[in-house]
Amino acid sequence: MKSVSLIGSNIYGPAGIKFSGNFKLENESINVGLVEEEDLSLEQSADPDNRVLIKKRGISCNYRDKSLILKYDKQINALAERGEAGFSYIGSEFVGEVIAVGKNVKTLKIGDRVVANAAYPSYAKGYIGGLPSNHASRRIDDFNENKLIKIPDALTDEIASAFVIAAFTAYSMIRKVVRPNIKVLVTAAKSNTSLAVINALRNFPVEVYAMTSNFRNNKILYDYGVKKVFVVDHNADSYLEADEISDFVNKNGLFDAVIDPLFDIHLGRAIKLMNYDGRYVTCGFYNQFPEFLDNKFHARDSFEDIMKSAMVKNISIIGNCIGVKEDFDLAMEHFLAGKFSILIDKVFFEGEEKEFFDLSYNFKDRLGKVVYLYDKRP
Numbered sequence: 387m388k389s390v391s392l393i394g395s396n397i398y399g400p401a402g403i404k405f406s407g408n409f410k411l412e413n414e415s416i417n418v419g420l421v422e423e424e425d426l427s428l429e430q431s432a433d434p435d436n437r438v439l440i441k442k443r444g445i446s447c448n449y450r451d452k453s454l455i456l457k458y459d460k461q462i463n464a465l466a467e468r469g470e471a472g473f474s475y476i477g478s479e480f481v482g483e484v485i486a487v488g489k490n491v492k493t494l495k496i497g498d499r500v501v502a503n504a505a506y507p508s509y510a511k512g513y514i515g516g517l518p519s520n521h522a523s524r525r526i527d528d529f530n531e532n533k534l535i536k537i538p539d540a541l542t543d544e545i546a547s548a549f550v551i552a553a554f555t556a557y558s559m560i561r562k563v564v565r566p567n568i569k570v571l572v573t574a575a576k577s578n579t580s581l582a583v584i585n586a587l588r589n590f591p592v593e594v595y596a597m598t599s600n601f602r603n604n605k606i607l608y609d610y611g612v613k614k615v616f617v618v619d620h621n622a623d624s625y626l627e628a629d630e631i632s633d634f635v636n637k638n639g640l641f642d643a644v645i646d647p648l649f650d651i652h653l654g655r656a657i658k659l660m661n662y663d664g665r666y667v668t669c670g671f672y673n674q675f676p677e678f679l680d681n682k683f684h685a686r687d688s689f690e691d692i693m694k695s696a697m698v699k700n701i702s703i704i705g706n707c708i709g710v711k712e713d714f715d716l717a718m719e720h721f722l723a724g725k726f727s728i729l730i731d732k733v734f735f736e737g738e739e740k741e742f743f744d745l746s747y748n749f750k751d752r753l754g755k756v757v758y759l760y761d762k763r764p
Contacts, residue, residue: 504550657695
């Protein structure tokens with residue numbers, strides 16, 4: 387079967403490689419397309435009795451995949467320079483269909499639709515925490531039974547392709563900082579993570595406020611129940627320089643919790659907007675890859691200044707990596723009740739591999755996740 391892949395510079399090599407186009411990433415031209423190869427069988431697995439073979443139905447990429455794309459692209463182009471045809475699968479999230487199960491597998495059967503069990507950290511014996519693969523686009527793949535979660539029919543392939551990381555992460559961060567009747571500020575409000583957080587916060591008795599540097603497309607935030615959207619300048623030394631935020635704080639008080647996907651952009655300034663005994667949680671940072679050309683943000687406050695503020699105001703600073711299975715389960719419960727979902731910007735199909743990656747990474751006005759479905763257009 388065909389798999390979405392990164393393709394080396396030797397794009398017209400073997401017959402099984404179909405070049406679709408290229409897109410720019412950090413000033414590098416990345417070739418992408420479809421690679422057709424012999425399907426993996428369960429018998430080829432290292433532990434066939436305990437593995438589950440699935441056929442991917444849809445995939446999506448995340449910010450973490452950006453560095454992996456650049457890394458894998460270098461590796462396969464090095465192969466091309468030696469005359470070899472290199473390619474690489476890519477992606478963090480998938481939805482798939484079970485097509486074979488080992489004899490010891492108890493919870494899944496052929497025909498079940500599944501997504502990745504990304505629960506982290508690992509508390510259960512025999513379970514390795516985190517995402518099971520950096521190569522979600524591989525069409526036929528095998529996994530341990532405990533790394534897959536059966537999903538209901540109501541979760542469509544389109545949504546399921548982009549559900550896992552957002553569900554685990556959003557509900558984990560909410561669990562760590564949200565209490566009834568508080569004011570919650572969500573930064574980077576139109577990032578995929580923050581959109582999921584804001585969507586999920588509709589299920590909790592809190593006031594939700596949002597911060598963004600982009601004045602466009604803010605209606606969706608109000609539709610999700612945000613009481614006020616603050617448009618800020620990330621180059622400002624303090625968010626209180628903005629009259630809108632300063633006036634709000636003067637009239638309504640400080641925020642009790644901050645949920646922030648990018649601490650290196652926001653922490654130093656956001657902590658000054660926080661109330662006594664406030665809770666701040668973050669799940670990532672923007673400048674995680676020094677080689678990226680678009681690293682424009684630098685910490686505005688020293689670690690010493692941040693910790694002084696935290697101590698004086700008894701603020702808890704909490705780190706978050708993904709979440710536990712109970713977080714995913716609550717997200718699914720709310721989804722089935724029509725109270726949580728993932729915003730999808732666009733869905734792509736075969737022949738649109740270049741467009742899929744391009745929209746995923748190069749359009750700042752994109753709003754929501756970008757999905758690629760292997761099945762033909764409806």
